[in-house]
Amino acid sequence: MQFLEDAGKTFNKLLNKAMGLSSAPSVIACVGPDDETVDQRTGYYGEKLVLFLQSLGLNTCWAGTYNEKNVAATINDGEKLVIVIAVGYGVDGGKVRKSKGVKDVIDVNGDCPQWFLDGVEMALLAPTAINQQKFLITLKDDESVEFTDKGGVLSQIDLGIVKCHFELGSGRTIVI
Numbered sequence: 001m002q003f004l005e006d007a008g009k010t011f012n013k014l015l016n017k018a019m020g021l022s023s024a025p026s027v028i029a030c031v032g033p034d035d036e037t038v039d040q041r042t043g044y045y046g047e048k049l050v051l052f053l054q055s056l057g058l059n060t061c062w063a064g065t066y067n068e069k070n071v072a073a074t075i076n077d078g079e080k081l082v083i084v085i086a087v088g089y090g091v092d093g094g095k096v097r098k099s100k101g102v103k104d105v106i107d108v109n110g111d112c113p114q115w116f117l118d119g120v121e122m123a124l125l126a127p128t129a130i131n132q133q134k135f136l137i138t139l140k141d142d143e144s145v146e147f148t149d150k151g152g153v154l155s156q157i158d159l160g161i162v163k164c165h166f167e168l169g170s171g172r173t174i175v176i
């Protein structure tokens with residue numbers, strides 16, 4: 001996680017201007033080994049950082065639409081820039097968005113324990129790219145949970161974020 005105090009021209013694309021991201025003063029560049037696990041791990045640990053920053057009164061936005069050549073991060077051989085997180089004091093705290101319901105994202109036979117429902121509700125509050133919420137949470141038996149990536153843009157990062165939220169809501173430890 002590389003904090004770049006000056007976001008520079010990270011968000012100079014037209015789309016980012018329209019979304020309000022271009023005024024973000026700073027960014028966190030998430031850089032890691034270019035392997036098949038890095039996206040999910042970035043989502044999981046990045047969201048812990050995001051929630052911490054929000055708790056300090058800052059505002060954040062995961063952003064996949066950055067201008068890569070303008071991100072002044074150090075990226076060594078064998079590494080990649082996974083995603084960036086915009087950081088600053090927002091004009092407002094954001095607004096309520098549409099969300100899928102609990103039944104849309106779970107696969108359960110029979111009754112759900114309360115800890116599972118608490119985890120799913122927190123997972124539905126997780127940000128996902130273009131608000132796609134393309135994940136499925138399966139209760140395997142009374143104690144174990146499985147997460148399925150239903151595909152989509154940056155969906156492995158989403159899944160890591162969702163696991164982070166599920167863990168916080170359910171109080172259970174999730175292996176990522």
Ligand SMILES: Cc1cc2nc3c(=O)[nH]c(=O)nc-3n(C[C@H](O)[C@H](O)[C@H](O)COP(=O)(O)O)c2cc1C
Binds near residue numbers: 130
């Ligand atoms: C992996 C990822 C990539 C995202 N990329 C962008 C982006 O490029 N531009 C943007 O405005 N928002 C982006 N977002 C923010 C989502 O659009 C937003 O979090 C989602 O619609 C849910 O809204 P909420 O954060 O208010 O809960 C991204 C979110 C995630 C998780």
